[in-house]
Amino acid sequence: MLIDSHAHILSLEDPVGAITRASEAGVGKIISIGTGIESSKGTVELTHKYNGIFASVGIHPHAASSYSDSLMGEFEALLDEPKVVGIGETGLDYFYMNSSKEEQMISCEAHIDLATKYNLPFVIHIRGADDDLIDLFKIKDMNENPGVIHCFSSHYEIARKYLDLGFYISFSGILTFNKADDVRAAAKNIPLDRILYETDSPYLAPVPKRGKKNEPAYVQYIAGLLAEIKGLSVEELNDQVLDNITNLFSKIPKDKTGLI
Numbered sequence: 001m002l003i004d005s006h007a008h009i010l011s012l013e014d015p016v017g018a019i020t021r022a023s024e025a026g027v028g029k030i031i032s033i034g035t036g037i038e039s040s041k042g043t044v045e046l047t048h049k050y051n052g053i054f055a056s057v058g059i060h061p062h063a064a065s066s067y068s069d070s071l072m073g074e075f076e077a078l079l080d081e082p083k084v085v086g087i088g089e090t091g092l093d094y095f096y097m098n099s100s101k102e103e104q105m106i107s108c109e110a111h112i113d114l115a116t117k118y119n120l121p122f123v124i125h126i127r128g129a130d131d132d133l134i135d136l137f138k139i140k141d142m143n144e145n146p147g148v149i150h151c152f153s154s155h156y157e158i159a160r161k162y163l164d165l166g167f168y169i170s171f172s173g174i175l176t177f178n179k180a181d182d183v184r185a186a187a188k189n190i191p192l193d194r195i196l197y198e199t200d201s202p203y204l205a206p207v208p209k210r211g212k213k214n215e216p217a218y219v220q221y222i223a224g225l226l227a228e229i230k231g232l233s234v235e236e237l238n239d240q241v242l243d244n245i246t247n248l249f250s251k252i253p254k255d256k257t258g259l260i
């Protein structure tokens with residue numbers, strides 16, 4: 001059973017069709033990620049309709065300027081939902097800088113505090129800001145398994161720092177890109193019990209679908225390459241990833257009952 005640990009299902013052109021195709025491709029669980037309050041609420045609705053869809057709720061760093069304490073209260077109200085399994089995506093993005101560094105830091109810290117309070121893992125988006133993020137983590141009170149660095153796109157030395165802080169590392173279609181030797185080397189070195197994979201759809205379609213709109217069914221290409229890198233069969237990798245994702249996101253049941 002394939003597992004897509006990070007997809008923005010509501011951003012897909014045809015969510016219902018994509019869910020059907022994912023199910024046919026053998027995807028049994030998807031964590032659908034909210035990036036603001038509307039998409040987070042919509043994602044929670046989606047979890048009511050599909051057996052294998054779970055939600056993570058939060059404010060994307062691009063939208064961190066929308067953060068307010070009262071908005072955070074609206075997210076907090078969603079955490080009682082049985083299939084809201086994580087917080088985010090949050091993090092820091094100094095590449096696009098759609099919100100200021102200060103706004104991103106305030107929002108990220110509030111997400112960490114909420115995750116700690118409810119003992120939920122958080123989902124981290126990081127671009128061009130590893131030093132600031134790692135400094136922040138070192139001073140924050142965090143859960144033992146704080147969360148996942150999603151769409152990991154750096155080299156092993158950086159991954160090591162996140163692993164030492166207790167994070168899991170998730171690989172996206174970037175793993176399949178021609179120039180991503182550093183990312184593949186990182187994947188080879190990361191302990192098997194700390195690895196996840198994802199599509200980040202509709203973004204970053206993997207080879208051989210590169211250039212198309214990404215969707216959860218394409219996670220098979222990422223899992224296939226990752227299994228090859230780790231010297232496992234895809235089935236062995238998938239069983240390990242099921243262990244990993246249910247260890248980290250403890251509200252996800254460890255069954256194989258399927259997506260739909």
Ligand SMILES: [Zn+2]
Pocket residue numbers: 006008033089125200
């Ligand atoms: Zn994302």
